[in-house]
Structures are given as structure tokens and as C-alpha cells.
Amino acid sequence: MSTPSISTDPSSSLVPQPHLIFAKLVPANIEAQRLFSELAEAVLSNPTNPEYMHYAKFLHIEPYSPNPPDHQTRQESQESQTATDTDDEISVKSSPNYQGHYILSFEVDPLIPDIGWVIGFGRRSKKQSADSGPVDLLLATPGTSSAKFEVAGKHARLFFDKDAVLTLKVFSHRGYVTALGNEGFKEGQRSITTRKSRVSFGSLSYSLEFSDLNEEEYNNALRKYLKNHLNREAPSSDISATPSPMDTLVGEWNIRGTVGNGSFGVVNVTKNIRTGETGAAKCLVRNSIETHAKILREIDTLKALPRNPRLLQYFAEYYERGERWYTGILDESDERYRLRTRPEKVIIMYGPFVRFNLSEELFLKQPLNIRMAAFYQVLQGLVGLHGEGFIHRDIKPSNIGVVKQSADTIEIVILDYGETVRAERCEPCPGKAGTIPFLAPEMERRPYGKEVDLWATGIVGMQLFVSGGKLLWRNVVNAEAAWRKQVAVLQSAPANSVQNLLASMIAWDPAKRTPADIALKHPCFNDVRIACDVETQEASKLGSKRKHT
Structure with a gap:
């Protein structure tokens, strides 16, 4: 099956579209695309069915329009076919009727705003459990086998954390895998740090993409959403802004904005993608034995400070060349001793971040x-x-x-x-x-x-x-x-x-x-x-x- 060419124009959808769409979840591999098509057909065939009315609010549906697959989609398609279907099944299902994506809009509320947008297969049986029940982003028609695709009834959820950063969190306790980028995890959460991220639920792959809302529109809408639906004040926009190409991921820390710029002592806001902890990233440059000693003294002091909310708390440190010790030539007899050593960035992560x-x-x-x-x-x-x-x-x-x-x-x-x-x-x-x-x-x-x-x-x-x-x-x-x-x-x-x-x-x-x-x-x-x-x-x-x- 070819990769569909999906329009970003809301007017192209076969179901009504809201305004203020800030992100979309696009089926990326064959199985996700096929299940979306089946769901779209069921929704369009039963427009007044109460079971589908809520799910339809989060769908952008178009007639299927094939497009040559790129390398990534071809590889995902092969993996998906090998993992879940026989050749006979693939030939029967290879021509879907519909394509599209799921939408997240500030104008369309999830069932429980405090929890966020729940993703999964929905009710899987009459016997309810913690990871079954209604969802917002339904990944397949009711009755689809959870075990076959390793997707739970309530598999994961997208929500705005305390800093209003969009975050993906595992919902189910069944042991099925959720993935963000190349990292799979069965519990916990991860912050969304890029404008386009590969997300997987079991064997189904998607592309989570932020829309083209400008930052002013996004922050104004986010502020209203937080106040009206979650009874929360919006944090500073330097933390809650949508991901930027200028952001830098250092270990588990996503640093907002360009790091360093070659200057000494630049401080950026940073966020731990696993814990959601917000802090500061101080980018220093060591280019001599003197600056090396000063930077290490500051790091060691931060590490030794007592736990006190009126003092900074050390989180982590990062060396551009991966070595705590300065890599200049220390032996005066070495002919390279007087050569200027290439400057090296050192980043110290600590909290809290101050404005x-x-x-x-x-x-x-x-x-x-x-x-x-x-x-x-x-x-x-x-x-x-x-x-x-x-x-x-x-x-x-x-x-x-x-x-x-x-x-x-x-x-x-x-x-x-x-x-x-x-x-x-x-x-x-x-x-x-x-x-x-x-x-x-x-x-x-x-x-x-x-x-x-x-x-x-x-x-x-x-x-x-x-x-x-x-x-x-x-x-x-x-x-x-x-x-x-x-x-x-x-x-x-x-x-x-x-x-x-x-x-x-x-x-x-x-x-x-x-x-x-x-x-x-x-x-x-x-x-x-x-x-x-x-x-x-x-x-x-x-x-x-x-x-x-």
C-alpha cells in the first residue's frame, strides 16, 4: 500500500473540522493506515451513531489518494506486514477507501480534560478494567483485537504537564510498549521535544506533528484552555512554547533555544523529558586551565549544596567532548603546549529556573x-x-x-x-x-x-x-x-x-x-x-x- 498524500486543509475533510488545531497524529505504517481507513468508513457510515460521535470530533478524513512511499514508510510497511498479516490478508486489504489523521484542537475537549487525550482501542469487552473504556483518539473500530496489535483499550494519553508542555504518558498496565522516537517504554512519560515525532503504540506507528499555529495564537489559545478547562494559570511561554528546531536534547534534558552561541554563561530553560522537571541549563565555555578550574569548582559546589528550597539544586552536567577533565596539553615540554586549545562547551543543569x-x-x-x-x-x-x-x-x-x-x-x-x-x-x-x-x-x-x-x-x-x-x-x-x-x-x-x-x-x-x-x-x-x-x-x-x- 502506498503512502497517502494527506491534505492539511481542514476544508478537505469529510467530517467537520474545528479551528485552533495545534497538533495531529498521522498514521505512518500500513497497519495504522488500514485501521484508520476502517474507522473512517464506520464513522461516515454511521453519522448519528452515539458510539462514534465523540470519536469523529478528533478525525480528519479524506478519500484515499495514493502517493509513492518514501524509504521510511516502505521499511515500516514491510515490518508491519511481517509482524501481523499473511500475504492473503494483505492482498485483500491493500486498497483502503479513506485516509487522514487525528487532530488535537483547543476547541474540542477530551472526555476528561484533566487526564488529556486518551489513545487506544477503547472498550475491548463487556468486562471493564483499568485500561479499557472510552477513549478520545480511537485507533481502530470497536472489537479489534488488542493482542494482535499489542494496543490496550486505554493505551496512552497526551496531556499538558505542569509547565504546559505536551507530554505522552503510558496509560495501560498490560505491558504493551509505547515508543517516542527510537525509545520504547512500558511505563512513565516523555515530553514532546520536536515539532515532528515518531510515536508508536504496540505495532502501530504514527507521526505526531505540531501545526502551523504561530506562537502568539498558540500561547493565547493555550492560556484560555488551561484557565477554562483545567483551572490553571499558564506558565511562562519560554517553557510552554511549541518545540523549535533551535532546541537541543542533551541526555534526558531538552534545552530550549540555541545553547551557548560561543559566549560565557548563557542560561536557557530546560526540561527533563522523562520526569517533567523544569530547570536551567547554564552553558559555559572552557578554553584555559583557569576557566576549567572555575567551572569545576562551580559544579562541585552545586553538588555539595544542602537540600534547601532557597538554594539551587544540581541536576546534571554535560561536556562537549565527554570528559570532565580539560583536554589541553599540560606538559610544558610538549611542542603543542602553547597552542590554543579548541574551546569546549560545558552545560550545567540545575533548578529551579528563574525568570x-x-x-x-x-x-x-x-x-x-x-x-x-x-x-x-x-x-x-x-x-x-x-x-x-x-x-x-x-x-x-x-x-x-x-x-x-x-x-x-x-x-x-x-x-x-x-x-x-x-x-x-x-x-x-x-x-x-x-x-x-x-x-x-x-x-x-x-x-x-x-x-x-x-x-x-x-x-x-x-x-x-x-x-x-x-x-x-x-x-x-x-x-x-x-x-x-x-x-x-x-x-x-x-x-x-x-x-x-x-x-x-x-x-x-x-x-x-x-x-x-x-x-x-x-x-x-x-x-x-x-x-x-x-x-x-x-x-x-x-x-x-x-x-x-
Whole structure:
């Protein structure tokens, strides 16, 4: 049987077509095409039959129009014929009457929107079981043998996951195989990461293809669908957008957009195609022993961080040449020693993904309770770091990321551990760590400890609650008089105010700075403490279930 030439024009269909079609499932091998033709004939012959009325909503049906097969379809056809039919059966069934595909539209609801579009053979017997019953995308006429094609009554389902990414999940527990691309699986789920994917259910093969809806149309329709049918708000479009040719699959991680572009420190959103976990992919370039050491230090720090929802969590790492160790020539006597080694990309996957940080001017206009909650959570992150012996050394607004925010809640995470060390004391190294306006007075003059993070956090607090985002000095070492004047103003504030707490956090003497765990108990946080603690506990439970290598 030849590959059919199927129109993408909805008006060519023999059954009414909805608008806002965002994807289609096209039969790809002979058996899938033959079963679709038989189903189409049954639907067209029984237009008022209640059994078919729901299934017809998801069908695009045309008269059969043969077209020469390509190599892939010819190979699939041969495999299908060998696996399921005798020569006599093939000759009888080789001329179908209809062709077409299944459609997914934002205007046509599945039976149970919360579950998504269920795919399979439907009811297989009067005796119901977990993997039988009504479906949305019916792959064959009722009564077709499940065992023959290894397709369950409810075989799999397509749905929008928590990030609104189209996902394929096994429904049946009968042990039949579902495949996406070249990977077969009998349980679990996989994110759809390409605009055109080969999908198989048992011995039936299909091509899952996104339509030509532009991204604005797609995201507007998706937003309405999620709100009206699933009572969910749409996530950022950088995650929920349809797959792009610019996406990169690295192991189990699909990275949205071009990775790297030859620059240092590019961050893209990424998603685990198996677990659905969303995170960030930081693309670095190592081209010297120095950059090699810096990158490995950041990776090792991420791996060692404690489980804390206010800190980043390591997921995975990827080396372009597959080797953790830099592949430059280390022997000075080697004539190639002075030759420039080809730059190599290193990608670090971690979570969560953040969309903006506290340096954004817009954040300063947030209500006081939101800013207080964010500041409280920064202190929670410091408790986690300091409790495990880490010193961040570069706390500042741009290194505090906002994971999500609503009208009355916020979730933040501390970013960038490139300067983080695990030590009780550090020797001063001017110009090598930190950002000048946030440097504690001792940081570039004498040995220092975790108290430098308390100072830097206090300066962030000054921007949030005192100065309207402005920095009151560039380098406090050269502005001690201005510091004294400001501290006096802070100390005159009520004892239960955040200004009172800030005065103790930017004490000149490190020993007099209020530790993060004590600062969390300050009365200025009374209105946000309970909500923040509950959110942190819930996030901690979720984080403890994650396993990444």
C-alpha cells in the first residue's frame, strides 16, 4: 500500500473540522493506515451513531489518494506486514477507501480534560478494567483485537504537564510498549521535544506533528484552555512554547533555544523529558586551565549544596567532548603546549529556573509584604549555606532569583555559586570575589568568614526598604562617615522594624552582626513568617523526592 498524500486543509475533510488545531497524529505504517481507513468508513457510515460521535470530533478524513512511499514508510510497511498479516490478508486489504489523521484542537475537549487525550482501542469487552473504556483518539473500530496489535483499550494519553508542555504518558498496565522516537517504554512519560515525532503504540506507528499555529495564537489559545478547562494559570511561554528546531536534547534534558552561541554563561530553560522537571541549563565555555578550574569548582559546589528550597539544586552536567577533565596539553615540554586549545562547551543543569531577579526596577514597586517575604527567604537560604560551612561571597540583588510570584506570595532562590567556598575563614584577595558596593569592610583587608554574607544581605535590605534601590556608597571602606550616619538613622527606628534589623546586619564589627538564623526570629517578619515557613516546608518535601545524577 502506498503512502497517502494527506491534505492539511481542514476544508478537505469529510467530517467537520474545528479551528485552533495545534497538533495531529498521522498514521505512518500500513497497519495504522488500514485501521484508520476502517474507522473512517464506520464513522461516515454511521453519522448519528452515539458510539462514534465523540470519536469523529478528533478525525480528519479524506478519500484515499495514493502517493509513492518514501524509504521510511516502505521499511515500516514491510515490518508491519511481517509482524501481523499473511500475504492473503494483505492482498485483500491493500486498497483502503479513506485516509487522514487525528487532530488535537483547543476547541474540542477530551472526555476528561484533566487526564488529556486518551489513545487506544477503547472498550475491548463487556468486562471493564483499568485500561479499557472510552477513549478520545480511537485507533481502530470497536472489537479489534488488542493482542494482535499489542494496543490496550486505554493505551496512552497526551496531556499538558505542569509547565504546559505536551507530554505522552503510558496509560495501560498490560505491558504493551509505547515508543517516542527510537525509545520504547512500558511505563512513565516523555515530553514532546520536536515539532515532528515518531510515536508508536504496540505495532502501530504514527507521526505526531505540531501545526502551523504561530506562537502568539498558540500561547493565547493555550492560556484560555488551561484557565477554562483545567483551572490553571499558564506558565511562562519560554517553557510552554511549541518545540523549535533551535532546541537541543542533551541526555534526558531538552534545552530550549540555541545553547551557548560561543559566549560565557548563557542560561536557557530546560526540561527533563522523562520526569517533567523544569530547570536551567547554564552553558559555559572552557578554553584555559583557569576557566576549567572555575567551572569545576562551580559544579562541585552545586553538588555539595544542602537540600534547601532557597538554594539551587544540581541536576546534571554535560561536556562537549565527554570528559570532565580539560583536554589541553599540560606538559610544558610538549611542542603543542602553547597552542590554543579548541574551546569546549560545558552545560550545567540545575533548578529551579528563574525568570527575573531582585535587581529588576519593577520589584521595588512590589507591596511591602512581598519584599519582606523575599528578604526572609534570602535569610533562609543563608541559614542553609552557613549551616553546611559555605560562604557565598557575592550576595546581591542580581543573584537573588524570583522563581514565581503571585499577588500575595513569592518564591526566591539564591543564585550564582561561582565564588562560593566551603571554609570557616578566607584570606583576603582583592578584586577576586564579591561586588564592590556589597563588600563588607573586612573582605579585602583581613581574613573573613560567613559574616560577609550577612553584610551583603543587609545592603540588599537597605535597597529594598530604605533607599528605594539606590546604593548609599560605592565602597564603604572609603565612606565610613556616611555609614555611621546611616546606621544612626536605622538604630533610631522602632525595635520591631526591619530598619532595626538592618542596623545589626551591617555592623562594622563582624562579630556584632546578627546571624541569619537569629535574624529570622526578628519581629519585623511576624506578618510573613508563618506563610514563608509553610511554603519552605512544602518545597523541601518536594525537593527530597528528586533524584538526579
